[in-house]
Amino acid sequence: MILSPGFIDLHCHLRDPGFEHKETVQSGSAAAAAGGFTTVCAMPNTSPVIDNTGSLKILQQAISEDALIRVLPIAAITKGQQGQALVDFQGLLKQGVVAFSDDGNTLEDDHLMSQALLYSKEFSFPIISHAESTKFTTNGQMNAGPLSFALGLEGRPSFAEEIVVARDISLASHIGGHLHIAHVSSLGAVELIRTAKNKGVHVTSEVTPHHVTLTERAVCHDLTTGSISKDFIPNIYNANAKVAPPLRSPKDVAALIDAVEDETIDVFATDHAPHSYEDKNTTFQSAAFGISALETALSSLLLLVSQNKISLKTVIKKLTQDPAKILNVPLGTLSTGSIADIAVFNPDQSWRVSPESLYSKGKNTPWLGKTMLGKVVLTIANGEIVYQKK
Numbered sequence: 001m002i003l004s005p006g007f008i009d010l011h012c013h014l015r016d017p018g019f020e021h022k023e024t025v026q027s028g029s030a031a032a033a034a035g036g037f038t039t040v041c042a043m044p045n046t047s048p049v050i051d052n053t054g055s056l057k058i059l060q061q062a063i064s065e066d067a068l069i070r071v072l073p074i075a076a077i078t079k080g081q082q083g084q085a086l087v088d089f090q091g092l093l094k095q096g097v098v099a100f101s102d103d104g105n106t107l108e109d110d111h112l113m114s115q116a117l118l119y120s121k122e123f124s125f126p127i128i129s130h131a132e133s134t135k136f137t138t139n140g141q142m143n144a145g146p147l148s149f150a151l152g153l154e155g156r157p158s159f160a161e162e163i164v165v166a167r168d169i170s171l172a173s174h175i176g177g178h179l180h181i182a183h184v185s186s187l188g189a190v191e192l193i194r195t196a197k198n199k200g201v202h203v204t205s206e207v208t209p210h211h212v213t214l215t216e217r218a219v220c221h222d223l224t225t226g227s228i229s230k231d232f233i234p235n236i237y238n239a240n241a242k243v244a245p246p247l248r249s250p251k252d253v254a255a256l257i258d259a260v261e262d263e264t265i266d267v268f269a270t271d272h273a274p275h276s277y278e279d280k281n282t283t284f285q286s287a288a289f290g291i292s293a294l295e296t297a298l299s300s301l302l303l304l305v306s307q308n309k310i311s312l313k314t315v316i317k318k319l320t321q322d323p324a325k326i327l328n329v330p331l332g333t334l335s336t337g338s339i340a341d342i343a344v345f346n347p348d349q350s351w352r353v354s355p356e357s358l359y360s361k362g363k364n365t366p367w368l369g370k371t372m373l374g375k376v377v378l379t380i381a382n383g384e385i386v387y388q389k390k
């Protein structure tokens with residue numbers, strides 16, 4: 001068994017309030033606990049959007065009633081995440097918001113982004129950027145490249161990510177503030193962040209477990225080894241691998257792994273994005289974007305450890321100590337006197353990812369039906385057992 005500080009997730013979607021058929025604070029925090037997480041940050045693209053102290057109170061009420069673990073709210077940068085007018089940063093910070101993000105949407109307005117960074121500088125909080133230029137992603141379904149062409153799907157090019165990352169870094173280098181790039185997916189974005197860090201720009205970044213373990217090929221079912229009977233017309237598309245930004249090429253994946261090792265990428269964050277069965281089991285074009293990831297995060301990262309691509313120490317550090325640093329909270333360590341947030345896992349235990357095995361309401365994971373190695377057996381949050389493997 002390995003005993004680790006409880007994991008901290010900077011980026012998850014709990015869908016509560018407003019989309020309780022996809023996830024709730026209760027089901028999402030149970031999934032987090034089962035995945036070894038003791039702190040998660042909830043993204044604000046709910047209904048209502050968390051963009052004022054009123055809607056924040058609704059979320060905080062649900063957290064105080066239903067959360068098994070610590071749930072920290074992230075508020076929107078702009079009202080309704082519409083990219084038109086900034087929220088009241090100071091008022092929301094006073095009520096317990098830890099960061100701001102229009103995640104799901106890209107803040108296209110350069111001037112508003114610059115103003116948000118000014119507030120970030122003034123009040124010391126991260127601005128989390130979902131960096132995908134909508135000009136190039138409006139109808140995009142997967143990574144743009146030979147495979148999207150072959151499948152007849154419109155692509156989301158990696159430069160759509162790079163141009164927004166470049167803009168954000170440019171603004172942060174002139175204005176200051178703390179810029180955090182969410183779910184980095186491309187080689188080009190990695191290079192921009194690496195250069196910016198070397199120049200001393202205050203930029204941090206995250207990568208999801210799926211972007212470092214899967215390539216764009218995951219959007220196709222493996223018809224040779226899958227359980228699909230020959231008598232059926234197979235659906236070759238796997239909408240459970242449809243995510244924004246998209247899973248990319250092997251070159252991008254290799255660059256992301258290198259960036260984790262050389263600290264260009266600071267943390268692993270799940271971007272847990274649960275969806276209902278109906279949201280995903282439709283045509284690829286109309287399927288929702290997102291992967292349910294809290295419960296497979298550790299196992300998928302351990303896959304990289306078993307392939308000697310990253311060390312176990314790096315996995316643990318980037319799930320605990322490093323996200324705590326970005327949030328500037330006294331969590332993520334096992335030092336004397338620290339809060340008892342603990343995860344115990346067996347790296348050698350295998351388990352099969354099935355709808356029944358997941359606490360999340362979102363069964364939308366490309367690992368569905370696969371056997372993975374590494375299972376959390378005990379999670380303690382704030383001194384209380386919140387998950388124990390049966």
Ligand SMILES: [Zn+2]
Binds near residue numbers: 103104244245
């Ligand atoms: Zn996002």
